[in-house]
Amino acid sequence: MTNTDVLVLGGTGRTGRRIVRRLHNRGIQTRVASRQGKNPWSWEDRSTWDTALHGASAAYVCYSPDLAFPGVAELIGEFAEQARKLGVNRLVLLSGRGEKGALVSERAVQDTVAEWTIIRSSWFAQNFSEHFLLGPVLRSRLVLPAGDVLEPFIDLDDLAEVASAALVEQGHAGAVYEVTGPRLLSMLDVADEISAATGRHIEYAPSTAEEFVADVALDGIPHQDARPLAELFESILDGRNASVTDDLERALGRPGTDFTEYARRVAALGIWSPRIKASA
Template sequence: MTQTTQQTQTQTQTQTGTAPATLVIGGTGKTGRRVAGKLTALGRPVRIGSRTGEPPFDWNEPATWGPALEGVDRAYVTYYPDLAFPGAAEQVGAFAEAAVAAGVRRLVLLSGRGEEAAELSEQNLKDSGADWTIVRCAWFNQNFDESFFVGPVLAGEIALPTAGAVEPFIDTDDIADVVVAALTDDRHIGRTHDLTGPRLLSFADVAAELSKATGRGISYVPVSTEEYRAVLRENGLPEEIADLFELILDGRNAHLTNGVEEALGRAPRDFADFAREAAATGVWNA
């Protein structure tokens, strides 16, 4: 941020009596809505970056970026469907440059573990000149109660191309706490937080935990990548999602980190605790 931009932003805030807002891109999603809620609880102004937001934000419509960035001094950046998808790095880089030009001084990017394509987005965001933090995450616990795995859990059969591979599933509340810390505490500037849950689980292990939590039988069924691509096509979802399972199959993420402890000074939430609390909401009642 240039000195002139900073002075202009400060003068505008003084004249209007309003504090700068935090833009939460994907503010209605799994991590974004939690980040927005936690920031609001801290008394910090929040602007939701979504197509239904006011003003609207759309990754594919750069003309919407400027209005969404007006009066903002920091942003939580999430990209849908995933940073590994073609074109993501270019869009994230262009947005980061636009944000800095608009007076945004801090950017926190949600990224994925072991995704080389996502690292291009990370670098483009760093090159913008903003104060940055990267939050790399394992697969979300909440994929099973808020996303595309809800249907299979309800049906009692999780069919995925993962064989016996393991993943250190992370809870989105832990992610949101780390993101809020990165947005509000200067100690996180220039750091990359690699976040995992406390143990490695195969999808068969996940099915067993869900069975225990719901009190009914839920099984894991291994399928081929091509079979899973067909399921994605039938449901109108991007076939590239199937490629993300390769990150599990090759074992690159089959290890734990102490990222949550380093960032927050506490242990991450276990999948069993998540499953028990989610089941109590009735989301998996057949």
Template sequence: MTVHSDDTPILVLGGTGKTGQRVVKRLIEEGSTVRVGSRSAVLPFDWDAPETWAPAIEGTRAIYIAYYPDLAVPGALETVSAFVDTALRVGVKRMVLLSGRGEEEAEQTEQMLIASGADWTIVRASWFFQNFSETFLAEAVNSGEVALPIGDVKEPFIDVDDIAEVAAAALIDPAHIGMLYEVTGPELLNFSEAVASIAAATGRPIRYRQIPAVDYKAAMEQAGVPQDMISLVLYLFTTVLDGRNANVTDGVSQALGHPPRRFADYVRRTAEAGAWSAETPVRV
């Protein structure tokens, strides 16, 4: 077994992304050395360029695996499986996988990791709070109307900071090896309720409107969204958000010993920071 010193880096894939940047920050706060896995890093990492994998992995002691754009896309299982094989061949067994709740394809990737021989932890997450403030939904919120093909379906939205805290703890502490943490927020909200909470906090007239999936698809096509991304978004909105995830879990408290953050607290902090003003650029 390879023995690593405390200053041996932890590789964070997607280290500049929504979860990855927070995992990096948390690990550094805990005193860990971090190697950011991204195409712009000193040692570049690119899911589409397998020749970049081994150099990025070499000399690390653990890996946070966040696959872009989603484990549900065609080919994700095969790509992540090949990456895991590469990591094991290089000599890194400790891996923490970010997975998607209610996604059959993501669960297939989980099973692959479990069977691989890695020292694994799985963080299976529900929809992020930050989807309303840091990605395409932020633009819709700022426009005053969020129009989606989603009905009165409840979702236990979760704060990405909770995900990052769980992932960082798992990367540092071997007590989390072999654990699957299904993480959600503490309450169920539908999209209309979530948007109403944002409107109340900002004092702006922001509304939610359900639209047919065919209309949403047409709008994405008109906006020039690539077809593979359109397929993914429609799958997430019309299949995964069918009510299958309308329950809360204790994954955060199980992993960390404290309850998850509340949506209302996220909304208040985010509104106070000015994220939902028309002048605020959307982070992608």
């Protein structure tokens, strides 16, 4: 695709801002849709949809907190239909790996637009540095209902590269990519990796869902947001995703970033350095 105008939903978020940066580097005209900014966007306010979509040729679609939540598939279907009506016939949808509930949202896109790409992602490595698990790392104690399940954590920079390619290049239409990191790790392995990168001892504490909810409440994450996440973790952290794929390499022609490299990069930025409270 050339001379495209690409819409990135959640363009200031964790995946969106990385995609926007890559598209800008390619010289692609990009519009950032977010709750604040030049292109106001809200899933709940359908009046923002037409303005964001008008004139675009492709769009990156993500929904937070998760595609599998009740009512989301219908919302995604409505959006895909509106995109089609306005001539936006290429959609790249971020989905979750191993989430049966997300399949309905995927199908809503597949059944509506001419060109679609589904990116089913494993757990984000950046959950430990940019999201709800940063607080536990800073407290040196990962509290998660994950047992000893293995997961191939993916670096979001890799995921963003796949999404960017799918938005503007040929050869990705109709593809379902299950993107993973190159190695399986348990949460104990993750704690060891972050410990090695930071020089601090990070403990992994297997927990119940309620213990997880109580722990993240220390970071101001309310129960109504944390509880659905805990339930989602319990449902998918059962070993179903304990395998790596070559889909990322198939899409990009290179292997994914190892968790060790990610951890060293983040540690060098000081993100995992405990914050020192100022004296009263």
